[in-house]
Amino acid sequence: MADAHRASPPASLEGQVALVTGGGKGIGRAIALDLAARGVRVVVTGRDERALGETIGELSHGGGQGRHLAGDVRDPAHLAAAVARATHTWGRLDVVVANAGITATTPMGAPDAAARARAILETNLLGAYFTFDAAVAAMRGPGRLIAMSSVLGKFGASGQSAYGASKAGLHGLVRALAVELAPRGITCNAICPGWVATDMARARIDQLAAESGKTSDAMQADAERAVPIGRFIEAEEIAAMVAFLCSPGAAAITGQALSVCGGVTNFAG
Numbered sequence: 005m006a007d008a009h010r011a012s013p014p015a016s017l018e019g020q021v022a023l024v025t026g027g028g029k030g031i032g033r034a035i036a037l038d039l040a041a042r043g044v045r046v047v048v049t050g051r052d053e054r055a056l057g058e059t060i061g062e063l064s065h066g067g068g069q070g071r072h073l074a075g076d077v078r079d080p081a082h083l084a085a086a087v088a089r090a091t092h093t094w095g096r097l098d099v100v101v102a103n104a105g106i107t108a109t110t111p112m113g114a115p116d117a118a119a120r121a122r123a124i125l126e127t128n129l130l131g132a133y134f135t136f137d138a139a140v141a142a143m144r145g146p147g148r149l150i151a152m153s154s155v156l157g158k159f160g161a162s163g164q165s166a167y168g169a170s171k172a173g174l175h176g177l178v179r180a181l182a183v184e185l186a187p188r189g190i191t192c193n194a195i196c197p198g199w200v201a202t203d204m205a206r207a208r209i210d211q212l213a214a215e216s217g218k219t220s221d222a223m224q225a226d227a228e229r230a231v232p233i234g235r236f237i238e239a240e241e242i243a244a245m246v247a248f249l250c251s252p253g254a255a256a257i258t259g260q261a262l263s264v265c266g267g268v269t270n271f272a273g
Contacts, residue, residue: 017250018043021094023086025077025135026104028055030202031152033062034239035101035246040068042247047071047090049082050104077104077131083138091142099250100139102132103152105170107204109163109211121166128170133177136192146189148250151178152242153194155265171196175261182259191258195245198265199227201236232267 022039026032027048033055036046040063048070050056056072063070073089075082090097105128110117132151139149156164157171174194181192199205206220213223228235245264248254263269 017247020044020098020250021047021090021096022099022101022250023047023049023090023097023135023139024101024103025049025083025086025131026152027059027072028052030204031197031200031239031242032101032103033059034243035103036070037063037066037068038240038243038247039099039250040070041066044099044250045069045090045094047073047086047093049073049075049077049086051076076127077102077135078126080134080138083134087138087142096144097139097142097147099148099150100135100143101150101152101246102135104128104131104135105152107164107167107208110166111163112165117166124166125170125173128167129173129177132174136177136181140185140190143188143190145185146255147191148254149178149181149185149190149192150246150249151192151194153196153261155196155198155263155269157194157196157261158263158269178261179259186258191249191255193249193258194261195242195249196261196263196265196269197237197242198231198263198268199236200242201238205236230268231265232270235266237264237266 022044024032024036027036028050036048036059040046048056048059053074060070060072071089071093073086106124108120110121136149151174153174154171156168157175160168178192178194209223210220213220242264
């Protein structure tokens with residue numbers, strides 16, 4: 005029998021159980037739908053119960069199995085309840101995707117920067133920590149922990165100090181957990197998207213356009229030209245990376261911050 009540190013999930017993802025935070029919209033919804041299409045039973049969490057219900061409705065319409073639970077990742081009690089929803093319903097937990105996150109500009113010296121920074125750090129970094137902490141006790145191993153980081157965890161951007169710090173902090177988190185959990189056959193990695201075609205990205209484009217005096221379409225075109233492949237990433241492409249990290253072929257990948265960015269981190273590691 006293989007040692008625990010060499011163990012990997014079954015060749016198919018069929019029958020596994022996943023928890024996806026921030027699963028009501030954008031990347032989280034794409035991840036939940038992709039995993040469900042591969043036979044994974046999924047619990048999605050988030051603050052918007054209606055959006056979560058829509059994810060589960062779409063997932064079920066495609067033949068998948070899912071449950072949802074509304075709440076905030078800053079609340080450890082909510083995350084414990086989400087883990088319990090998975091284990092009480094299906095008896096196991098194999099995959100955890102800490103995807104929930106928020107963004108806002110936090111220029112130094114701005115009157116409300118401290119409050120915004122606190123919300124970002126607590127949601128993006130502590131939320132992922134609390135998610136993994138709640139899940140690990142329920143995971144029998146082998147398993148997969150995946151944190152949704154960003155290319156801004158690898159290089160800086162003006163006004164994004166709190167967001168960048170929260171995402172860079174995830175890299176330290178997955179590196180430490182990769183070592184800690186390796187004996188149990190649990191891998192831990194971060195995914196670093198660049199611009200992804202989501203509502204959150206569109207809102208950021210609109211904000212940048214307003215600040216620069218450009219139209220949103222012009223700002224979108226500028227942003228796309230800055231990506232070597234010439235376009236934004238699709239949420240489904242991030243979901244495909246999650247699925248790969250859950251596969252047997254990724255059993256030796258752990259403690260990494262993997263960019264899916266169209267080439268914008270060529271010189272950022």
